[in-house]
Amino acid sequence: MPRPSPVTDEVRRLLETQEQHAWSIDELLASVRSSLGSADYSSVFRAVSQFEREGMLDRIDLGDGRSRFEMREDHHEHIRCERCGRVEEVPVCVLDDASAQVHSLTGFKVTSHRVVFGGLCKECSARD
Numbered sequence: 570m571p572r573p574s575p576v577t578d579e580v581r582r583l584l585e586t587q588e589q590h591a592w593s594i595d596e597l598l599a600s601v602r603s604s605l606g607s608a609d610y611s612s613v614f615r616a617v618s619q620f621e622r623e624g625m626l627d628r629i630d631l632g633d634g635r636s637r638f639e640m641r642e643d644h645h646e647h648i649r650c651e652r653c654g655r656v657e658e659v660p661v662c663v664l665d666d667a668s669a670q671v672h673s674l675t676g677f678k679v680t681s682h683r684v685v686f687g688g689l690c691k692e693c694s695a696r697d
């Protein structure tokens with residue numbers, strides 16, 4: 570077991586607050602720096618990798634080229650703001666019905682899917 574470090578503790582705290590649904594390494598690094606004063610990329614990266622190995626986190630790819638990490642939980646979809654990049658959870662699976670249709674179109678037994686909705690978050694749409 571690696572020695573617990575203030576960075577590891579702070580990364581865990583941030584992920585647990587749910588203040589933000591999913592975090593990129595850069596976002597975690599910026600928040601850890603603002604609470605601890607300093608932190609380097611590699612210690613944040615190590616903390617995240619350790620939590621991912623332990624099964625506490627899932628890595629998600631929303632198609633914009635950045636990996637994000639979230640606490641492991643039941644299957645859900647995501648929506649990402651096209652203006653500010655904010656990511657939120659769509660708390661239900663909206664695609665259960667689509668699996669039957671995909672099956673009849675392709676013959677595949679559908680076991681998973683990954684969907685990202687795009688849009689404008691409340692704050693960005695209020696700014697219009």
Ligand SMILES: [Zn+2]
Nearest residue numbers: 650653690693
């Ligand atoms: Zn936005």
Ligand SMILES: [Zn+2]
Nearest residue numbers: 591639647658
């Ligand atoms: Zn999520």
